[in-house]
Amino acid sequence: MSAIGGIVTENKKLEISALKKFLRSSIHRGDDSETLWHSASAGFIQKQLWTTPESLHEIQPLYDKEYGLVLTADARLDNREELILQLSLAQRSVLKVTDVELILYSYIKWRSNCVDHLVGDFAFAIWDINNRSLFCARDHLGIKPFYYVIYRESFYFASEISAIFSASGMQKKVNTKEIEHLLDAIAIYFVSTFFESIHCLLPGHYLVYAGGMLQKKRYWFPEQIAINKTISFADAKHKFRTLLQEAVDDRLRSAYDVGCELSGGVDSSSILALTLNSSISTTVSPFTTRYGKLSCDEERYIDAMVNKYDLEPIVTWADQLDYSHEYSLSDYYKIAPDWPGRGSFLDAKAEMQSAQERGVRVILTGQGGDHVAAGNNARLTDYFLERDYKRLWEEFSTYPFRLKTLKNYFFLPLFPEQIKTFLKILLGRTKKKRFTSMQNCFHSMTSAQSYMQKFEIDILCGVSNQLWLESNPYTTIGGLYNIEFRHPFFDKRIVEFMLSLPPWMKVKAGKNKIILREALKDLLPETIYLRDDKAEFTDIIELQLQQNSTKKDSMRFGTGNHSSAEEQIEYNINEAWKHLSINKWILNNKCKDDE
DSSP states (O other): OOEEEEEEESSSOOOHHHHHHHHHHTGGGOSSEEEEEEOSSEEEEEEEOOOSTGGGGOOSSEEETTTTEEEEEEEEESOHHHHHHHTTOTTSOGGGSOHHHHHHHHHHHHGGGGGGGOOEEEEEEEEETTTTEEEEEEOSSOOSOOEEEEETTEEEEESSHHHHHHHHOOOOOBOHHHHHHHHHHSOOOTTOOSBTTOEEOOTTEEEEEETTEEEEEEOOOGGGOOOOSSOOHHHHHHHHHHHHHHHHHHHTOOSSEEEEEOOSSHHHHHHHHHHHTOSSOOOEEEEEEEOTTSTTOOHHHHHHHHHHHTOOOEEEEGGGSOTTTTTSHHHHHHHOOSSOOOSSOTTHHHHHHHHHHTTEEEEEOOTTHHHHHSOOTTHHHHHHHTTOHHHHHHHHTTSOOOHHHHIIIIIHHHSOHHHHHHHHHHHTOOOOOOOOBHHHHHOOOOTTOOHHHHHHHHHHHBHHHHHHHHHSHHHHTGGGGTOEEEOGGGOHHHHHHHHTSOGGGTOBTTBOOHHHHHHTTTTSOHHHHTOOOOOOOHHHHHHHHHHHOOTTOOOOOOOOOOSSHHHHHHHHHHHHHHHHHHHHHHHHTTOGGGO
């Protein structure tokens, strides 16, 4: 979790003091080294957090005198062996070929097409001295952050928004439209941030800045993946396990101790099981969060993993933390001022403190399992259109039938847009909605897509997931504790393979994550393999709300349209978190006048 930053000026000389401000504001994203490179009109900075064996040999920013190129990157590549062969670097010691060299040599060979050859988590910038052009790219799923702004004839980019403000001298101004969108949909628009003029580079995109002109281009198109209707479940199960084990092994590449999250859910348990099953020689420390007597505590499932593998997990007792002081929202925003916090993030700091005390620099998570393996109700539409009535009946025999199901998955998908618009006008529901996904923003549904696949791409590439990627504690505060979080389920190869599978391999008779459960059945305790529920965290969020609330924090609760008292309570809790988070964030950034 290193920090990158840079400035390219037009018609004026670069100020070295601005680069030094970049370094000072990025100090919490890497303690191992800090360097800068500059010319008369361009400059890069690098704050490094060493995590992989190869990173110990990295020199950044990386300057190639022969080609006149300079690179700064926050990156971990997972297809190193493939790239080393393609770039004719096999004669060198594999451990001394760094990831940043592989990126630079890939750019030299393939130019902008280099991103098509990279697998991993990355955000990088390359300055072409001879052509005076800047090339920047972000990984397929957006795991690594990248922000930018054009201000006073200069282009600024960085891993964090606060670094851009520090280097550029810009005044902070709250983007009120995105605040409204967050309150309305718990999401923001793709390229926007909560500050006016500051933008983020979209996942799966690159940009070129030259001569004061900015061009952006998308390079990853998951909607073009066709459904494989001929693959057998046995073959799919085998390939999925192979790919997931490979994704885990790649993320175990570390020069330091490794940790793995254990929540008791199917996803984190699967990743931990594969970590313990890996051929990679490393000691893995399981980290778990417990909630005492609160209803969200998952003692039963955590103990099942502990007993099966004889583990000694490092426990954070979230119900015992002081959320009014050391683990408060105000404290969180001192560390991560760029985004309003969402959900139960406040206990993450305690887990990171424990990891740092034990010398752990890499933690694997189960994040992404819901995105790629769970499936969704749009499968009902697919079965109906394909006249697969047997599977449709099987689903309905186990699925709680509601009129809403008929509307969302049978009637609406079959109606032309003109009819839908007419019905909205007739019903008085003409409020214009913002784009909710990259799917809607960049392309229409292709003939090769199923409705379930379209929905999955919406989940993976939608604005809600983007907000999570930008604002989660893994991204925002991990660097303060010298920790890089890695998410095997968000591996590009896993995502593309899972998008190619037919619906029934993911959900069957109301049971989700079928292929994940079956592929890892021998590694999971029976209680987790059979588990069909998820923890509900209202209790801990309510506790955090009680300790964080002050008179300054005005909280209004929505009424919503919910079918049960439990759903209404959960809705109110979420509304309270949104408003409390927004209010404290605005106060913390001293932007109250811009509300």
